Amino acid sequence: MHLIRPSLPRRLILATPALLVRPALAEAPRTPAQMEGPYYPRMIPADADADLVRVAGQPREARGQPLRFEGTVRGRDGGALPGVTVRIWQADAGGIYLHPNDPRVAQRDAAFQGYGRTVTDAAGRYAFRTIRPGPYPGRTPHIHLRAASADGRLELTTQAYFPDAPQNANDMLLRGLPADRRALVTMRLTATDAGQSGTLDLVLG
Numbered sequence: 001m002h003l004i005r006p007s008l009p010r011r012l013i014l015a016t017p018a019l020l021v022r023p024a025l026a027e028a029p030r031t032p033a034q035m036e037g038p039y040y041p042r043m044i045p046a047d048a049d050a051d052l053v054r055v056a057g058q059p060r061e062a063r064g065q066p067l068r069f070e071g072t073v074r075g076r077d078g079g080a081l082p083g084v085t086v087r088i089w090q091a092d093a094g095g096i097y098l099h100p101n102d103p104r105v106a107q108r109d110a111a112f113q114g115y116g117r118t119v120t121d122a123a124g125r126y127a128f129r130t131i132r133p134g135p136y137p138g139r140t141p142h143i144h145l146r147a148a149s150a151d152g153r154l155e156l157t158t159q160a161y162f163p164d165a166p167q168n169a170n171d172m173l174l175r176g177l178p179a180d181r182r183a184l185v186t187m188r189l190t191a192t193d194a195g196q197s198g199t200l201d202l203v204l205g
């Protein structure tokens with residue numbers, strides 16, 4: 001049986017493997033890093049799973065606009081990265097963090113988890129069930145995020161933004177990035193039956 005079709009010119013057949021192993025001409029741009037900020041939880045909550053809307057032991061779900069926050073984690077060569085731990089932390093619907101230094105912490109929504117973590121699947125995907133964070137003074141709404149490979153060699157701390165937030169225009173941290181890099185930390189928003197889906201693909205490297 002002929003594995004190679006005889007009509008294919010021999011020269012092309014020989015050239016093909018070389019083309020396949022050539023390094024990519026343009027590596028994907030890294031997702032820009034952003035500061036951790038003052039509100040990374042001091043105590044990780046007992047319930048720290050990927051569903052921030054339902055906290056173990058709470059009789060109701062969190063207040064706020066439902067958001068599925070998701071994306072794919074890739075290396076600079078475009079390959080999906082499985083096994084990456086993704087952690088998020090964010091304000092509740094009232095703009096309050098799960099942190100003793102938040103001046104309004106006493107009024108926070110106890111049914112909102114405030115922090116969650118997951119691990120990317122075989123296709124490099126992560127997903128959280130959360131809410132859109134409420135605004136707090138001086139910032140545009142954002143979700144803090146940290147992604148780290150199991151061997152610790154790849155790590156990124158950044159913040160994810162909403163394309164439709166009017167406060168983006170005045171946010172010092174977001175405006176501090178050039179426009180093309182701002183796009184790399186801004187979610188793609190779509191409407192779903194359950195609320196909204198915000199997608200942010202990450203490139204580590």
Ligand SMILES: [Fe+2]
Pocket residue numbers: 037039139142144
């Ligand atoms: Fe923040």
